[in-house]
Amino acid sequence: MKKSITLFFLLAIITLASSQSSISERQKATIQKATIQKDSIKKSRTAMELEEKKIDSLISSLGKFKIYKKAAHASYYADKFNGRRTTSGTKFDNNKYTAAHKKLPFGTKVKVTNEKNGKFVIVEITDRGPFVKSREIDLSKRAFMDIAANKNSGGLQVTIAVMSN
Numbered sequence: 001m002k003k004s005i006t007l008f009f010l011l012a013i014i015t016l017a018s019s020q021s022s023i024s025e026r027q028k029a030t031i032q033k034a035t036i037q038k039d040s041i042k043k044s045r046t047a048m049e050l051e052e053k054k055i056d057s058l059i060s061s062l063g064k065f066k067i068y069k070k071a072a073h074a075s076y077y078a079d080k081f082n083g084r085r086t087t088s089g090t091k092f093d094n095n096k097y098t099a100a101h102k103k104l105p106f107g108t109k110v111k112v113t114n115e116k117n118g119k120f121v122i123v124e125i126t127d128r129g130p131f132v133k134s135r136e137i138d139l140s141k142r143a144f145m146d147i148a149a150n151k152n153s154g155g156l157q158v159t160i161a162v163m164s165n
Contacts, residue, residue: 065111065161068104072136074112074158076144086127093140100127100138109163112139112147114156119147122163136160 082094088106092098099110104125113120121143130138137160145151147158 064164066164068110068160068162069136070159071115072158072160073134074137074139074144074156075130075132075135075154076139076141079141088126090126092127095142096140097121097123097143098126098140099123099143100129101125101136102128102130104162110137111161111163112137112143113159113161114147114149115159116157117147117149119149121146 077092077094077100079094081092084092086092086098086100090098099112101108101110104110106125108125109122110125111120111122121139123139123143127138130136135155137158144156148156
């Protein structure tokens with residue numbers, strides 16, 4: 001009887017110890033998971049800060065921009081033009097940062113800023129157009145979507161600034 005009670009207590013202690021160690025293992029796993037998440041958030045912030053610095057340095061390296069026109073109407077190219085030749089002779093790609101303008105020389109770098117939300121893109125003039133009197137500039141779809149507040153809209157009020165040397 002004494003042996004069975006001792007054995008029972010011994011088993012109870014072993015069971016209790018093993019359950020406590022499994023709890024600590026769970027706690028360790030939770031702590032490790034939280035640490036990994038914290039590290040990935042730090043890396044994400046660092047990556048975003050680096051990206052912002054790259055953008056700022058790119059803008060400053062491009063030079064100063066002189067306002068060409070405020071309250072201009074911008075639209076974007078239809079998908080059917082993707083792959084066709086532009087007036088400058090380059091192949092149009094809706095995923096690049098390009099634009100069409102009636103008068104600005106080909107190769108001109110232009111900063112197009114959405115007047116509602118302040119977002120902007122820098123595009124290169126590669127084509128002539130738009131051929132609608134009320135519109136000032138046609139952007140590639142990617143450039144348009146980057147600055148659009150409403151992705152379903154077909155036009156924006158923008159400020160156009162030309163890079164000056």
